[in-house]
Amino acid sequence: MVSLKFLPTFSLLPLAHALLRFPCAQLVTQRLDPLVTPGQVSPHLHQIVGGVRETRFNITIDPNTDIAKTSTCTSCRFKEDKSNYWTAVMYFKHPNGSFIRVPQIANGGTGNSNGGMTVYYIQPSSSVRFTSFRKGFRMIVGDPMVRSDSHVPANSVQSYALTFRCYDGVPGSDGSWAPGVGPFESVGFPQKKCPGGIRTNIFFPTCWDGTTLDPPDHHSHVKYIQGTVNPRAGIFYQSGTCPSTHPVRIPLIFLETIWDTKPFLNDWPTDGSQPLVYSMGDPTGFGQHGDYVFGWEDDSLDRAMARCNDRGDFPADCKELTVQTDQAINSCTQPVVVNEVTEGRYLPTLPGCNPIQNGPGTATMVQNCNAVSTTGTGGAPTTVSVPTSTATVPASTQTTVVVPTPTAPQGPAIPKYGQCGGIGWAGSTVCIAGSTCQKLSDWYSQCV
Numbered sequence: 001m002v003s004l005k006f007l008p009t010f011s012l013l014p015l016a017h018a019l020l021r022f023p024c025a026q027l028v029t030q031r032l033d034p035l036v037t038p039g040q041v042s043p044h045l046h047q048i049v050g051g052v053r054e055t056r057f058n059i060t061i062d063p064n065t066d067i068a069k070t071s072t073c074t075s076c077r078f079k080e081d082k083s084n085y086w087t088a089v090m091y092f093k094h095p096n097g098s099f100i101r102v103p104q105i106a107n108g109g110t111g112n113s114n115g116g117m118t119v120y121y122i123q124p125s126s127s128v129r130f131t132s133f134r135k136g137f138r139m140i141v142g143d144p145m146v147r148s149d150s151h152v153p154a155n156s157v158q159s160y161a162l163t164f165r166c167y168d169g170v171p172g173s174d175g176s177w178a179p180g181v182g183p184f185e186s187v188g189f190p191q192k193k194c195p196g197g198i199r200t201n202i203f204f205p206t207c208w209d210g211t212t213l214d215p216p217d218h219h220s221h222v223k224y225i226q227g228t229v230n231p232r233a234g235i236f237y238q239s240g241t242c243p244s245t246h247p248v249r250i251p252l253i254f255l256e257t258i259w260d261t262k263p264f265l266n267d268w269p270t271d272g273s274q275p276l277v278y279s280m281g282d283p284t285g286f287g288q289h290g291d292y293v294f295g296w297e298d299d300s301l302d303r304a305m306a307r308c309n310d311r312g313d314f315p316a317d318c319k320e321l322t323v324q325t326d327q328a329i330n331s332c333t334q335p336v337v338v339n340e341v342t343e344g345r346y347l348p349t350l351p352g353c354n355p356i357q358n359g360p361g362t363a364t365m366v367q368n369c370n371a372v373s374t375t376g377t378g379g380a381p382t383t384v385s386v387p388t389s390t391a392t393v394p395a396s397t398q399t400t401v402v403v404p405t406p407t408a409p410q411g412p413a414i415p416k417y418g419q420c421g422g423i424g425w426a427g428s429t430v431c432i433a434g435s436t437c438q439k440l441s442d443w444y445s446q447c448v
């Protein structure tokens with residue numbers, strides 16, 4: 001793809017204080033979902049990257065299980081990152097009705113990873129030190145059952161969070177636009193042929209309630225930062241304040257996946273229809289979603305967020321972390337345990353029970369089709385329990401423009417769950433009445 005000097009230069013915008021940008025090669029592409037259906041066959045196909053543990057991909061909810069320690073390898077560039085990240089998988093629907101998986105390729109400037117995705121951890125320039133994630137933290141952004149964007153307030157931060165970049169085939173032509181904004185970007189699937197391929201962009205929320213590691217819906221503990229997005233800069237450079245219910249700033253995680261649609265350009269429909277489909281039977285793209293399970297070793301992410309800026313393309317600049325070779329990340333894979341063909345040839349249907357559902361209403365789960373429902377290692381039968389649409393409509397629609405000054409840590413009393421200490425902390429250490437400042441790590445003390 002477009003080689004990066006990828007960060008557009010916005011002279012008026014501050015550069016990120018901390019930035020890590022690195023590839024995670026494909027671990028496995030299977031119907032597995034460690035968050036929603038742990039240890040079981042999941043309803044639809046995901047591409048999964050990151051740390052390898054059990055073959056059935058059952059991540060227990062017990063935060064005392066340190067997945068960084070139980071992992072045997074990681075497909076990510078930094079050896080310390082045993083987290084997992086996953087997204088849905090894109091298919092091309094041939095005019096004759098058959099489906100084939102769209103291959104993934106390495107992103108510009110990231111080396112030669114085998115497919116997978118590019119992961120960013122960003123701490124925008126600010127006086128506020130962000131809290132790193134705690135062991136056991138997970139979150140999901142997006143909803144696989146959604147087929148329209150009518151639930152997302154226009155111009156909200158959330159409305160820029162899940163997008164598609166359509167490459168016109170001219171190297172670098174999109175280069176002055178930050179991810180998620182500009183004329184190359186769309187929220188649903190691009191409604192045109194993209195001669196250079198497509199990049200999907202997934203921004204996770206950056207405001208945490210400060211206490212919940214993983215609620216049953218996997219998303220209500222996090223919210224997007226408030227404010228209006230600069231349509232030149234996008235969430236990448238967004239500053240603003242967190243809602244009072246979710247006061248704790250966490251690093252911005254951003255995922256990019258490059259989908260190589262070039263092999264299908266000659267078979268593209270000539271009637272103007274859009275032939276791309278996500279693995280959950282979504283031909284709109286509005287059901288795009290990303291999942292995250294925190295799994296960095298010890299305080300490695302804290303150290304990196306405090307001291308590293310790899311300028312996008314230079315992971316070795318981060319002396320706090322251990323860089324792995326392409327060969328190492330590409331050879332860390334997970335055995336296939338669901339006995340079904342998902343890629344490499346045309347298929348009559350999408351894997352699982354995933355007929356195309358066009359919307360705009362919320363899609364419904366289809367059960368009892370003839371899809372494989374057990375894993376090859378004797379896993380439990382699939383009991384499908386994907387949450388029906390719990391569309392993340394913010395409690396209050398933001399209509400007033402919030403002046404994007406950071407939540408300054410000064411002031412007499414820190415609200416509950418706010419930061420009150422840690423290496424590099426210059427703010428108040430006094431907690432609001434009824435809570436006390438407790439040390440959670442060298443990097444972070446919190447009012448609890």
Ligand SMILES: *[C@@H]1O[C@H](CO)[C@@H](O)[C@H](O)[C@H]1NC(C)=O
Nearest residue numbers: 038039040056058059060380
């Ligand atoms: C997941 O792993 C835990 C701990 O090993 C085990 O107790 C649990 O039964 C497993 N769950 C599934 C669905 O395999």
Ligand SMILES: *[C@@H]1O[C@H](CO)[C@@H](O)[C@H](O)[C@H]1NC(C)=O
Nearest residue numbers: 094095096097098345346348
């Ligand atoms: C559709 O076309 C592809 C590519 O030529 C072919 O592999 C596949 O078998 C066809 N499917 C049907 C149902 O004819």
